[in-house]
Amino acid sequence: QSALTQPASVSGSPGQSITVSCSGADGDASVPLYVSWYQQHPGKAPKLLIYDVTKRPSGVSNRFSGSKSVYAASLTIAGLQAEDEADYYCVSHKGTTTLFGTGTAVTVL
């Protein structure tokens, strides 16, 4: 079972906006379904940021937003802060199978 494709790393300066993309696994040209996004700091469990492509759970900063195009799902972090430096994973679900992305390390310069 292949993983969803994410860039290995993305960086930005404080205050900037960055975008992390999530596209289908190898050989799958379709955009992932039911996409959720998770933030993981070192040594910690992942934290839900976005579900169902665009929905944000209560308590999650509105600096985090999700979207989808015909090519990929995306997570945008606006007003980048030092605390946003972490790994980010997308997740999709199809049929009875759940698939994680390869993960993206976000660095705040």
Add this chain to the structure above:
Amino acid sequence: QLQLQESGPGLVKPSETLSLTCSVSEGSIKNVSYYWSWIRQPPGKGLEWLGSIYYSGSAHYNPSLKSRVTLSIDTSKNQFSLRLNSVTASDTSTYYCARRSVMFPAMFDSWGHGTLVIVSS
């Protein structure tokens, strides 16, 4: 607020069976709106979904591990469990249990802290 706690041996010998339990508190494992899941993460690597189980006992598994993974659930104890047989060093990982929404099936909204399992003789 829902809490999940993984428990089990931190060291397993190669070829043996890894067994972990997740205890759920401050919420019922019989909630019809959720599946209960296991996810793992090898040191320094990404996350991998292992499987999810409903309170009824209906389970879905990662196709790449399906022959080695078994999930079970004990509603009387508010616990669910993972068994992974014939382990090798590549199964060394931090194992997380998590709650997954039925309506939004990629949504894992509550996680345990994770437990590191090392496979070594």
